[in-house]
Amino acid sequence: MPVRRPRIKDVAERAGVSPTTVSLVLNSRPGARIPDDTRDRVHRAAAEIGYTPNTLARNLRTRGSQTIGFVSDEITTTPFAVRMVEAAQEAAWARGYLLFLVNTGGSAETERATVEALLQQQVDRFVYACMWHRVVPLPVGLPTDTVFLNARPVGGGHRAVVPDDRAGARAAIRELLAHGHRRIAFIDDELAPEASGLRLLGYHDALAEHGVAPDPALHVRTSASTRGGAAAGGALFDRPAAERPTGFFCFNDRVAMGAYRAARHRGLRVPEDVSIVGYDDQEFIAAELDPPLTTVALPHREMGRWAIEALLGPEGSHDGRTDEPVLMPCPLIRRESVGPPPG
Amino acid sequence: MPVRRPRIKDVAERAGVSPTTVSLVLNSRPGARIPDDTRDRVHRAAAEIGYTPNTLARNLRTRGSQTIGFVSDEITTTPFAVRMVEAAQEAAWARGYLLFLVNTGGSAETERATVEALLQQQVDRFVYACMWHRVVPLPVGLPTDTVFLNARPVGGGHRAVVPDDRAGARAAIRELLAHGHRRIAFIDDELAPEASGLRLLGYHDALAEHGVAPDPALHVRTSASTRGGAAAGGALFDRPAAERPTGFFCFNDRVAMGAYRAARHRGLRVPEDVSIVGYDDQEFIAAELDPPLTTVALPHREMGRWAIEALLGPEGSHDGRTDEPVLMPCPLIRRESVGPPPG
DNA sequence: CTGAAAGCGCTTACAG
DNA sequence: CTGAAAGCGCTTACAG
Numbered sequence: 001m002p003v004r005r006p007r008i009k010d011v012a013e014r015a016g017v018s019p020t021t022v023s024l025v026l027n028s029r030p031g032a033r034i035p036d037d038t039r040d041r042v043h044r045a046a047a048e049i050g051y052t053p054n055t056l057a058r059n060l061r062t063r064g065s066q067t068i069g070f071v072s073d074e075i076t077t078t079p080f081a082v083r084m085v086e087a088a089q090e091a092a093w094a095r096g097y098l099l100f101l102v103n104t105g106g107s108a109e110t111e112r113a114t115v116e117a118l119l120q121q122q123v124d125r126f127v128y129a130c131m132w133h134r135v136v137p138l139p140v141g142l143p144t145d146t147v148f149l150n151a152r153p154v155g156g157g158h159r160a161v162v163p164d165d166r167a168g169a170r171a172a173i174r175e176l177l178a179h180g181h182r183r184i185a186f187i188d189d190e191l192a193p194e195a196s197g198l199r200l201l202g203y204h205d206a207l208a209e210h211g212v213a214p215d216p217a218l219h220v221r222t223s224a225s226t227r228g229g230a231a232a233g234g235a236l237f238d239r240p241a242a243e244r245p246t247g248f249f250c251f252n253d254r255v256a257m258g259a260y261r262a263a264r265h266r267g268l269r270v271p272e273d274v275s276i277v278g279y280d281d282q283e284f285i286a287a288e289l290d291p292p293l294t295t296v297a298l299p300h301r302e303m304g305r306w307a308i309e310a311l312l313g314p315e316g317s318h319d320g321r322t323d324e325p326v327l328m329p330c331p332l333i334r335r336e337s338v339g340p341p342p343g
Numbered sequence: 344m345p346v347r348r349p350r351i352k353d354v355a356e357r358a359g360v361s362p363t364t365v366s367l368v369l370n371s372r373p374g375a376r377i378p379d380d381t382r383d384r385v386h387r388a389a390a391e392i393g394y395t396p397n398t399l400a401r402n403l404r405t406r407g408s409q410t411i412g413f414v415s416d417e418i419t420t421t422p423f424a425v426r427m428v429e430a431a432q433e434a435a436w437a438r439g440y441l442l443f444l445v446n447t448g449g450s451a452e453t454e455r456a457t458v459e460a461l462l463q464q465q466v467d468r469f470v471y472a473c474m475w476h477r478v479v480p481l482p483v484g485l486p487t488d489t490v491f492l493n494a495r496p497v498g499g500g501h502r503a504v505v506p507d508d509r510a511g512a513r514a515a516i517r518e519l520l521a522h523g524h525r526r527i528a529f530i531d532d533e534l535a536p537e538a539s540g541l542r543l544l545g546y547h548d549a550l551a552e553h554g555v556a557p558d559p560a561l562h563v564r565t566s567a568s569t570r571g572g573a574a575a576g577g578a579l580f581d582r583p584a585a586e587r588p589t590g591f592f593c594f595n596d597r598v599a600m601g602a603y604r605a606a607r608h609r610g611l612r613v614p615e616d617v618s619i620v621g622y623d624d625q626e627f628i629a630a631e632l633d634p635p636l637t638t639v640a641l642p643h644r645e646m647g648r649w650a651i652e653a654l655l656g657p658e659g660s661h662d663g664r665t666d667e668p669v670l671m672p673c674p675l676i677r678r679e680s681v682g683p684p685p686g
Numbered sequence: 687c688t689g690a691a692a693g694c695g696c697t698t699a700c701a702g
Numbered sequence: 703c704t705g706a707a708a709g710c711g712c713t714t715a716c717a718g
Binding site: 103 | 397399403408410425428433442443445446457462463568597604625633
Binding site for chain 4: 350351352362363366367370396397398399400401402403404405
């Protein structure tokens with residue numbers, strides 16, 4: 001470390017040219033007509049002393065900064081949504097950008113300070129990500145071309161990408177309907193986040209398509225956990241046979257895991273006696289349940305990539321108009337928890 | 344954004360002093376005797392025009408860089424180990440550092456390019472993290488004071504922090520022994536990673552303490568998944584009663600989840616008929632199993648924080664000697680899957 | 687106490 | 703085709 005990295009001047013001296021020339025050939029600027037001879041000497045000299053440009057200096061001069069600020073509420077906190085970070089990082093890297101990752105823990109104050117610190121680092125492009133699909137107040141200090149990931153700002157007017165929860169739910173319910181189910185329950189999240197409202201819409205959409213009247217008693221809310229799923233599922237299982245739902249759409253895979261448990265405790269088999277569909281396609285859970293869970297996947301990777309591409313997209317691709325958020329499809333993942341209703 | 348951020352010169356003009364003075368007061372250098380009067384004028388001027396220093400320029404000049412490169416094999420890929428990233432980011436932020444996050448996908452070539460790019464950004468401090476406890480070849484290009492997180496370099500000689508898998512396993516087995524179990528199986532990972540060897544040692548340690556001779560037939564290897572756990576657990580359950588283990592130590596929580604399933608299929612109850620201990624304390628799994636799983640936690644947060652603190656620690660705290668890796672304790676998390684053996 | 691000047695390592699008009 | 707010079711926005715000896 002103590003040996004100082006070679007500078008452009010060192011290359012210039014060794015190649016017997018000026019720093020200007022070195023800069024020109026190393027950046028291979030289109031306009032510059034430089035004989036191959038000179039060009040070679042420079043490249044050789046650079047290679048020999050292991051020259052590599054100081055990005056900081058370049059950025060200071062050009063006022064660019066090949067970096068992106070990735071600020072999130074607590075995204076890294078959630079094992080769950082990491083693929084968004086991963087995909088974003090990969091997409092950024094592929095474009096020659098580096099990602100500054102900061103999570104603010106949800107505090108508005110930290111958020112402000114974070115944005116400030118990044119701005120000082122000359123970071124001029126931001127992705128603001130949430131771990132849950134949320135509608136968020138506009139974080140102060142963020143530039144107007146910030147891209148929202150898994151979130152949209154309350155007023156709109158910014159680019160944003162969110163999962164298409166409504167269509168995802170619709171697909172889930174259709175799957176149940178296609179197998180012949182008519183009494184279909186929706187075990188929803190009691191916190192009723194953005195995703196909740198959207199999925200309820202999708203639930204109704206699909207029911208309406210098939211002409212089945214929604215039974216309000218079959219839409220229940222509980223904590224979106226295994227425990228909640230077991231409790232709510234159990235209550236539903238315990239209804240009189242004629243009123244008992246045969247198909248269950250669960251707010252997430254953990255709720256589904258709870259529903260499995262409640263079924264098991266009552267000697268009910270999945271999918272012979274009851275069909276269950278989850279949401280999230282959560283790693284280590286959905287595929288590993290017994291039987292493997294049919295569920296709707298959250299397009300974390302796709303959204304992460306989209307966000308970076310929108311941010312770095314072709315010049316002027318964002319004309320500042322108040323775009324609608326992009327709805328990323330949530331594919332239905334068919335496994336083995338859905339079958340025809342009993343009898 | 345088109346409005347250019349104010350520079351130090353703007354503050355100087357407004358306050359009627361030189362840039363030198365502004366720099367001096369804003370950085371409140373210890374030696375500098377500056378009258379409160381001047382000091383106030385500068386601060387006021389800075390506040391009025393919303394001045395905030397350009398970190399890039401400062402870093403170029405001082406050759407510092409308040410940034411840390413966090414390079415990992417595929418850490419963000421694993422929902423599982425995110426807490427390491429999270430804790431590292433928080434610790435860095437608390438010290439005024441920003442984290443460049445890059446994961447290389449495990450490719451040595453990408454790794455080299457990554458380090459190179461970060462070096463060009465004048466990043467001079469690195470954490471190299473792995474998602475699994477691994478022994479890694481020394482990544483090329485990383486400075487010698489790099490801190491290894493959840494990994495140690497093959498030759499040693501670098502600071503590193505890893506989970507104390509041996510002690511963790513010992514605690515798990517002791518827990519089983521304390522409840523009276525003597526026939527204790529270890530359902531190990533077939534890939535036999537670093538953690539595997541260490542845990543086997545801990546398993547033997549604890550057995551030896553209690554004078555129970557290890558039965559090689561009770562140490563089995565399988566894929567570290569639910570399916571693997573179900574298969575291996577099932578085979579063990581099917582042994583003749585007198586040879587059947589009553590306690591199970593599983594390589595991870597997913598294996599334990601499989602063991603639960605195998606037990607259930609055979610009408611065996613946890614913990615009445617069989618006691619099970621996992622490893623990882625994996626979120627959304629361990630605590631949500633039925634019954635909740637007694638397991639050993641991986642100290643991801645603690646390791647993440649430690650890495651940053653070692654990196655940023657008091658000057659000269661690293662004297663370059665070939666330190667042994669720090670072993671971070673893996674606490675036993677008692678829940679409800681362990682009881683006395685039947686009969 | 688305070689300022690002019692040099693310089694961190696680049697890039698980019700501008701001359702020649 | 704190629705170089706001298708200015709400048710990105712700071713900090714820091716050095717004078718005074």
